[in-house]
Amino acid sequence: MKDLDIQKLTSIVGKQNITQNPADLLIYATDAAQIKGTARAILWPETTGEISQIIAYANKKDIQITPRGAGTSLTAGAVPQDSIIIDLSKMDKITQETKDTITVEAGTILDDLNTYLAPKNLYFPVIPSSDTVATIGGMLATDAAGTRAIKYGKTSAWTEEIELVTGKGSIIKTKDIHEFAATEGILCIITKATLKLTTLPKQTSITTYEFSTAEQLTEKVKQLKKDKSISAIEYLDPLTSALQEKDNKYHLFIEYENNTGTHKTREEIETAWKQRKGLAPVLSAAGYPKIEDPLIPEKNIAPFLNWLKDQKIPNFGHIGYGIIHCRLKQDHDLDEFYTQVKNHKGQVSGEHGIGLTKKQYIPQTLKEELKKKKQKYDPKNILNRGKMI
Numbered sequence: 075m076k077d078l079d080i081q082k083l084t085s086i087v088g089k090q091n092i093t094q095n096p097a098d099l100l101i102y103a104t105d106a107a108q109i110k111g112t113a114r115a116i117l118w119p120e121t122t123g124e125i126s127q128i129i130a131y132a133n134k135k136d137i138q139i140t141p142r143g144a145g146t147s148l149t150a151g152a153v154p155q156d157s158i159i160i161d162l163s164k165m166d167k168i169t170q171e172t173k174d175t176i177t178v179e180a181g182t183i184l185d186d187l188n189t190y191l192a193p194k195n196l197y198f199p200v201i202p203s204s205d206t207v208a209t210i211g212g213m214l215a216t217d218a219a220g221t222r223a224i225k226y227g228k229t230s231a232w233t234e235e236i237e238l239v240t241g242k243g244s245i246i247k248t249k250d251i252h253e254f255a256a257t258e259g260i261l262c263i264i265t266k267a268t269l270k271l272t273t274l275p276k277q278t279s280i281t282t283y284e285f286s287t288a289e290q291l292t293e294k295v296k297q298l299k300k301d302k303s304i305s306a307i308e309y310l311d312p313l314t315s316a317l318q319e320k321d322n323k324y325h326l327f328i329e330y331e332n333n334t335g336t337h338k339t340r341e342e343i344e345t346a347w348k349q350r351k352g353l354a355p356v357l358s359a360a361g362y363p364k365i366e367d368p369l370i371p372e373k374n375i376a377p378f379l380n381w382l383k384d385q386k387i388p389n390f391g392h393i394g395y396g397i398i399h400c401r402l403k404q405d406h407d408l409d410e411f412y413t414q415v416k417n418h419k420g421q422v423s424g425e426h427g428i429g430l431t432k433k434q435y436i437p438q439t440l441k442e443e444l445k446k447k448k449q450k451y452d453p454k455n456i457l458n459r460g461k462m463i
Contacts, residue, residue: 143212149429180211224394241452279335307394362401369424397424
């Protein structure tokens with residue numbers, strides 16, 4: 075392990091923005107995945123230039139860097155591997171606005187951004203369940219989706235330009251978002267993003283349905299996807315529904331950006347969404363702490379849901395987009411699970427990313443593509459070593 079030149083790093087970020095306090099290192103040794111690594115120091119840079127200098131130093135000394143947003147990764151994407159941690163939380167400023175775009179630093183929290191935009195009748199419509207803490211940089215790093223993915227897609231679709239620092243320390247501005255989105259900090263650290271905005275819907279409403287079979291559920295979803303006023307198509311499987319003290323059936327939640335739905339008042343809408351969004355503690359308490367998020371093609375969703383039902387695996391999620399959130403017991407055989415995902419022509423991750431926990435399951439073609447990009451942008455393997463590939 076190479077010694078850190080703390081004096082050099084302090085000269086870059088200032089003494090108020092660096093620590094090796096053991097308590098802080100312990101906290102930063104993990105993220106939401108609860109897998110522990112080892113942090114060597116924590117830095118809070120405040121500019122893109124500072125990040126470039128830190129990466130240049132790390133290249134010279136062959137020291138690893140782990141970028142971190144809010145630490146909400148469910149795949150250990152922010153778990154350090156004997157790394158310096160670059161915490162982007164102090165880079166949370168709005169730097170430019172137009173009538174339908176806004177440029178923000180990567181540490182900007184989504185909920186804070188939308189709170190700022192609301193009086194202007196605007197918002198950023200990609201909203202994952204972690205929106206109260208999720209940062210824009212982290213959302214781009216995993217290409218996050220969310221409950222409204224059926225209408226608005228993923229974060230990359232709403233990003234016009236990004237500023238980033240590569241693993242070589244080079245500062246780049248690019249409109250080629252897909253070159254870097256969903257690469258989880260292994261190629262670069264995103265420092266700014268110009269985001270496209272849309273107007274807030276004048277009204278939303280919700281309708282809920284119940285179905286006895288996966289086939290009935292998916293047939294209804296197929297019909298509903300034709301309605302362009304629908305912004306969310308979410309579901310609960312029978313096991314999850316029972317744990318929520320609902321009927322032992324599939325439950326479907328449809329959000330309209332008009333008054334078509336049967337639940338129209340704010341109170342009714344909040345009550346309906348609470349049944350869908352308040353699942354994490356319920357499922358964890360019931361003995362299903364592990365979270366997987368495969369993306370399954372529409373024609374194979376019903377067979378996959380039937381397999382999950384046979385295995386007694388609770389599931390829910392963005393069924394309109396094909397993202398199925400599955401909750402597993404701690405000792406569940408992931409090899410078996412991802413064999414089934416592959417058999418159903420699915421992708422390993424719909425929105426949570428690959429990180430440390432899923433990298434053995436991604437296709438060889440994707441691994442080879444990422445290795446080529448890694449050689450181009452981070453040839454010394456400084457950034458987020460061990461993740462994805």
